[in-house]
Amino acid sequence: MKGNSVAYKLSPLWQRAIIGGSIWGALEITLGSVLHNLIVPMAAGTLLASLGVLTVSAISAPSIQRGFFWRAALICALLKSVSPSAVILPPMVGIALEGVLMELGLLILGTNVLGLLLxxxxxxxxxxxxxxxxxxxxxxQGIVEFFNSLLIQLTGSNNVIVTNHLIYTLLIIYLSLGIISALIGYSLGKNNLPIAINPIEITVFTRVGNNLNFRTYLLLIIHIIALVSYLAFASAMPTWFAILGGGLYSTLVLAFYERPRKMLLKPIFILPVLAFAFIIPLITTKLVLVPMYGSYIFVRAIFVVVTLAAIGTELAKPAVSQLFSRGFLSPVYHASSMAFNALPIYLEAFEKSKFTASSMLKSIQGVINNSSWCGNRPIFIVTGGLGEGKSTYLENLLETLGKEKGLSFKGFIARGIGAPPLREGYNLRIIPEGTDLMLCRRIGACGLPNKSFEFNDGVIVRLTTDLAAINADDILVIDEVGRMELYGEVWAGLIEHHLTKTKNVLILTVRRENLMHVVERWNLTDAYVFDINKVGVTDAAKSIKNLVLSYHAASSRK
Structure with missing residues (x-):
């Protein structure tokens, strides 16, 4: 995709929401596929919502924050797009609404346990x-008339009070279920340490197209207009016209979209809809009108379901989703991209658990307790300007991290010979041995790097060979990655070897002016960037330690 490379920041709150939304999304996908096969009204949605509330309550318990719940719910809703279910848009909207309502509880009673329960x-x-x-x-309107008629037949009177009592009882039951779910989640998470996330903003990179082509969104716009128009005017149309129009549109959608087509071929879906469509007019209208009115209700139901499925399919297309990478929606887009990387890990954890209450609670707690890292192999970039002290920062960083158990480093730190900006050459301090090797000497005052320095090919070949064979748990340190590597020289081969053939964690130093080029050259769009002028060594060390240990723990469980 042509366009400009740009960088975005994700705050610690967004990072926390990525974890919460990923775990919630994994529950929706794994458990949801089982529950939706049960023909029990509202059972699947109720249980999934309860587990979602429980999960985010457990994650938030050590430190309840406003803004976490709607973010986590929005990420979960976006992850729902990979669910095997044909109709995903209504559940996505429902999940997002649950997050907003949890935020409302905090707004009313404050960021405390009472606000969480509400x-x-x-x-x-x-x-x-x-x-x-x-x-x-x-x-x-037929569904309203159906339930009214049913209540009259069951109670023997058209008593509004009876209806209100039933509604209030149902709402109290669901309110209580939500409070209990939040309370269980809070109890599970209150004694845990807050999830270890980066105490700083992380940088994510992407390539955004220069121009928006609205032809890409034409089908999405058509489906939305069709849905809104049909829902608004179908009841006012002649019944035969509403049946014909809805039927033709549904047929076209089914011809071009595989997801709803597969769904309608399943008797478990189509037969209940067909039966209910003709039961409604049997109770609510004259017998002679049942065939026509029942056909209208059936066509309307199919129209709504397949059109929603088509809208969900269009929204999931990369060209459409790229629209959300711009402006104030960009954090949502990039956070969900990271969540998609983390999703397989959580899916694997829940797929192995038994679908019993105790097993699911243990699985949820276990996943939350091991959620410091989410997604791909961590790659860290230390950046700064020429002569600002990147190598010194890196040295101090490794000295701090060297005190931690379970972290081992292999690589080198470049030490300049002479004063900047025109260094006489560079030596490499080898890690962990501490020996020095000469890398290059200046042969020219200016010009391209390969004309300014003469490189020691023997050292490059030796270190490339040695560092390509490091242990799986070793962290590779390269100081620095610059224009020579962008040209495919010096350490380019070593970098490409580890990016394509190993899963080792990498720490690289890159000049600020080369940062975007390096990210683009090796597709390091989810690298963690520490600008030496903005992030202290202590904060950077804490982030690296938490992420690397969690990554190694996750790798050992595979």
């Missing part, structure tokens, strides 16, 4: 309310 209760309240809205979208 938020959990409000989140579960969204389940029956959202279900009612969804049923109305699918079946229209």
């Amino acid at each position: 938020g959990g209760g409000l989140a579960l309240l969204s389940i029956p309310l959202f279900k009612a809205i969804r049923l109305y979208m699918i079946y229209g």
Whole structure:
């Protein structure tokens, strides 16, 4: 994709939300696929929402913060797009709504356990309310008339008080379920240490196209307009016209979209919809009108379901999702990209657990306790300007990290000979031996690097061979990666070897003016960047320690 490379920052709160949203999303995908096969009204949504509230409550328990819940819910909703379910948009909206309602609890009662419990209760309240809205979208006014008629037949009277009592009882049950879920989550997480995340903002890189081509979004726009128009005007149309129009559009969608087509081929989905579509008019209208009215309700239901599936498919397309990498939505886009990297780890953890209450609770707690690292192999870049002290910073960083058990380093630190900016040459201090090797000597005052310095090819070949064969737990240190490596010289081969053939953690130093080029050259878009003018050695060491130890622990469990 043509465009400009740009860098974005993700705050510690977003990093925490990545973990919470990834765990919640893994639960939705693994457990959701099992529960949605059970034909029990609202069972799947209720249990998944309860586990979602429990999970984010456990993560937030040591340090409850506003803004965490809606972020985690939004990431979870985006991860839901990889679910095997054909219709993903309504669940995605429902999950995002749960996060917003949890935030509302904190807004009302404060960032404390009471606010957390209220938020959990409000989140579960969204389940029956959202279900009612969804049923109305699918079946229209007929669903309201159906339940009214059913209540009249069951109670023997058209008593509004009876209806209100049933509604209030249902809402109290769901409010209580949410409070209990949040309380269990808080109890599981209150004694844990806060999840170890970077105490600083992390940098993420991406390439954004210069121009937006609105033809890419044409199908998405058409489906949204069609859905809104049909829901708004179908009941006012002649019934035969609403059936014909909805049927034709649904047929076109099914011809071009595989997901809804596969869903409609399943009897477990289509038969209940068909039966319910004709049960409604049997109770709510005259017998002679049942075939026509039932056909309308059936076509409306299919239209809504397949159009929502088409909208979800269009939103998942890379060209469409790239739209969200711009402006104030960019943190959402980049956080969800990191969450997609972490998702397979959490999916594997939950797929191995039994679907019992005790087993799921243990799995959730176990995953939360081992969630410092999420995603790919950590790569760290120390950056700064020419002569600002990158090598000294790196030396101090390694000295701090060298006191930690479980961390071992192999590589080298470049030591300049003479005063900057025109150094006479560079020696390499080998890690961990501490010996010095001559890398290059200046032969020219200016010009391209390969004309300014004469390199010691023997040292380059020897170190490349030795450092290509380091142990899997060793951290490779290269000081520095610059224009020569961008040209494919000096340490370029060593870098490419480790990026393509090993899983070792890398620490690189890069001049600030070369940073974007290095990221682009080796696709290091999820590297952790420490600018020596903005991040202290202590903070950088803490981040590296937490991430590397978590990465090694996750690797050993595979």
